[in-house]
Amino acid sequence: MKIVAITACAGGIAHTYMAAEAVKKAARLAGDEIKIEIQGAMGVENQLSQNDIEEAELIIFAVNIGVRDLDRFESKNPIVIDPGEFVGNAQKALEKAKKLAASQK
Amino acid sequence: MQNNYLKISEVIEPATVDLTMDGIQKKEEAIDFLADLLDKAGHLSNKAEYIQSVYEREKLGPTYMGNFIAIPHGKSDAVIEAGVAFGRSPQGFQYETDLGGGEVKLVFLLAIPNRMSADAYMAVLARLARLLVHSEFCDDLYAAKGYQDIYNAILNGEKHLEDLAQSKS
Numbered sequence: 564m565k566i567v568a569i570t571a572c573a574g575g576i577a578h579t580y581m582a583a584e585a586v587k588k589a590a591r592l593a594g595d596e597i598k599i600e601i602q603g604a605m606g607v608e609n610q611l612s613q614n615d616i617e618e619a620e621l622i623i624f625a626v627n628i629g630v631r632d633l634d635r636f637e638s639k640n641p642i643v644i645d646p647g648e649f650v651g652n653a654q655k656a657l658e659k660a661k662k663l664a665a666s667q668k
Numbered sequence: 669m670q671n672n673y674l675k676i677s678e679v680i681e682p683a684t685v686d687l688t689m690d691g692i693q694k695k696e697e698a699i700d701f702l703a704d705l706l707d708k709a710g711h712l713s714n715k716a717e718y719i720q721s722v723y724e725r726e727k728l729g730p731t732y733m734g735n736f737i738a739i740p741h742g743k744s745d746a747v748i749e750a751g752v753a754f755g756r757s758p759q760g761f762q763y764e765t766d767l768g769g770g771e772v773k774l775v776f777l778l779a780i781p782n783r784m785s786a787d788a789y790m791a792v793l794a795r796l797a798r799l800l801v802h803s804e805f806c807d808d809l810y811a812a813k814g815y816q817d818i819y820n821a822i823l824n825g826e827k828h829l830e831d832l833a834q835s836k837s
Contacts (some may be wrong), residue, residue, distance in 0.1 A: 575729040577739055577797035586799040594714050605790050650734060650801065 564595045564661075567615050568623040569630055571602035579603040581623045582602055582646030589653035602621075604630050611635070611640045622659050625649050673791040676776075676799070677823045679752050682815040683709040689757040692727075695769070698761060699740055700754035702777040711751035711779050715761045718746040718779060730765040731773065737800050738763045741778035743789055750784065750792075753777040754818060756809060763824075774809055 572578040574642045583599050590597035598615050601608040613635060616622070620643040624630055625648075643664045648656040672767070677762035684705045692698050699722055709714040731740045755775045763772040776796055780789050799805050799822070808821035 573729075577731070577733065577793050580794040580797040581733060581801050584798040588801065603790070603794070605787055605794075647734065653801075 564620050565594075565618055566590055566595050566597045566621045566623060567611050567619040568597065568599045568604060568625055569611070569641075569648055570599060571626040571628050571630060573628045576604040578646060578650070580648045585646075585649040585653040585659070586623065586625055589649065592637040592654060595657075598606075602626075607631060621661060621664050623657075625656075640664070642667075646658060671796070672751055673788055674754055675802065675826055676796055677793070677819065679824050680754065680822055681751075681817060684711075684751060684782055685815050685818055686754070686816075687812065687814070689755045689761070692755070692757055693761050695738070695740075695761070695763040695772070698738075698755060698757070698763070698772070698775055699700055699777060702755050703779075705753045705780050706751045706777070709751065711749055712746055713748050717740055718744050720744075721746070722777070723819045728765040730769070731764050732763050732769045733797070733800065734770070735800075735806070736771060736773040737806070738772045738775045738780065739793070739800070740775070741780065743780040744783070744817060746783045747779045747781040747809060750752055750781055752778040752796075753779075754809075756812070758824075768819065774806065795826070797828065798829055801807040802828070804836040810834060 568583040570579050583601050600611045622639050624641045624643045625646040627645050642658055642660045644660055692701055703719050705717055707714055712718045721744035722740050725742055747801050757773050760771045760773045763769045805825045812818045
């Protein structure tokens with residue numbers, strides 16, 4: 564599955580990166596293709612292209628604060644999951660995101 | 669992330685690693701204990717001033733990361749050269765912050781000189797945070813019998829992170 568994710572966390576820089584690493588790890592274990600945009604204290608890293616977003620089968624917002632440039636996702640249906648859930652149990656959080664996405668189709 | 673940023677494996681040293689943390693029962697004691705290691709290893713010009721920078725940072729957001737991990741850090745003029753202290757507490761201790769906390773068994777204390785750019789500082793912190801997501805890395809830290817095991821765990825962990833980054837796009 565092609566997945567794109569954004570991580571951003573009110574808890575600060577370290578939490579944002581932990582979430583990104585956790586999402587990446589879960590996706591790799593599940594055999595998914597993943598691109599992650601990190602919205603952290605250093606600004607936006609690894610920015611998703613419009614093409615990445617259009618092609619994605621699943622869009623995850625692992626955030627507990629607002630997402631920057633939200634208008635890029637206008638026609639899409641992102642699944643919002645607390646970044647803490649990914650850090651706690653990344654595989655479980657990814658499965659939850661997939662289930663939520665499936666139930667919204 | 670650029671590779672010229674500071675690596676944890678390059679700054680960790682035997683003098684700033686402690687695998688028992690004997691008698692440490694709470695966060696304040698742990699920070700003081702690890703700052704003392706950094707001070708004795710020559711990283712600090714003024715331990716009290718450095719510790720103050722750590723607590724100022726603590727006010728901005730929690731450095732308790734869950735999973736028995738904490739990564740307090742301070743950037744200060746009282747830091748001569750960047751350093752990382754690592755403490756492992758097999759019995760665990762309470763790590764409370766204004767925004768919640770919990771039991772901690774693994775703690776990294778970062779000392780960053782004020783002259784270091786904000787981006788480089790964030791990059792070190794980001795690297796450490798990414799490492800700590802991997803349960804294999806934490807398992808290695810728990811199982812380590814001495815400094816060399818800790819060093820190897822960090823070195824292997826950082827290598828693994830770089831591999832991930834390379835295959836990213």
